Amino acid sequence: MTQQSIESLYEQALNRKSKPEESSYTNYLYNKGLDKILKKIGEESTEVILGAKNTNDELIYETADLLFHLMVLLVEKDVSLDDIKDELGSREGQESRLHERKDWRV
Numbered sequence: 001m002t003q004q005s006i007e008s009l010y011e012q013a014l015n016r017k018s019k020p021e022e023s024s025y026t027n028y029l030y031n032k033g034l035d036k037i038l039k040k041i042g043e044e045s046t047e048v049i050l051g052a053k054n055t056n057d058e059l060i061y062e063t064a065d066l067l068f069h070l071m072v073l074l075v076e077k078d079v080s081l082d083d084i085k086d087e088l089g090s091r092e093g094q095e096s097r098l099h100e101r102k103d104w105r106v
């Protein structure tokens, strides 16, 4: 089975931004603008929640949809995958600092 990395999904979204294609769904989203992309993120997030309540197949399908739309959002906002990796990396070994935020316990 063919697999696709998050990096290549992001690269595709970046590539559509610099070289738009008429039949591209990614370009349809860019043309509609940020509010449309955010609406899709909201819808897809809800579908992930519903999928998780149903079957793992649905969860996997909806997570893939959400990841795709997240990559489009990051490109639209000029945020790189390295920005996200830097943020995640800065949290490594910082459990005690993160746990000071007691709100996650609620």
Ligand SMILES: N=c1c2ncn([C@@H]3O[C@H](COP(=O)(O)OP(=O)(O)OP(=O)(O)O)[C@@H](O)[C@H]3O)c2ncn1[C@@H]1O[C@H](COP(=O)(O)O)[C@@H](O)[C@H]1O
Pocket (backbone or CB within 6 Å): 012, 016, 021, 023, 024, 025, 026, 027, 040, 064, 065, 068
């Ligand atoms: N991974 C995806 C991907 N995941 C989901 N989708 C699209 O996201 C849409 C989500 O479905 P919905 O029913 O929620 O949305 P819709 O009713 O089609 O449209 P709207 O609600 O947005 O108006 C579908 O049209 C899917 O085709 C994706 N579209 C593209 N990709 C990747 O992006 C690449 C480039 O695609 P294009 O930009 O279309 O050339 C593709 O080769 C894929 O690798």
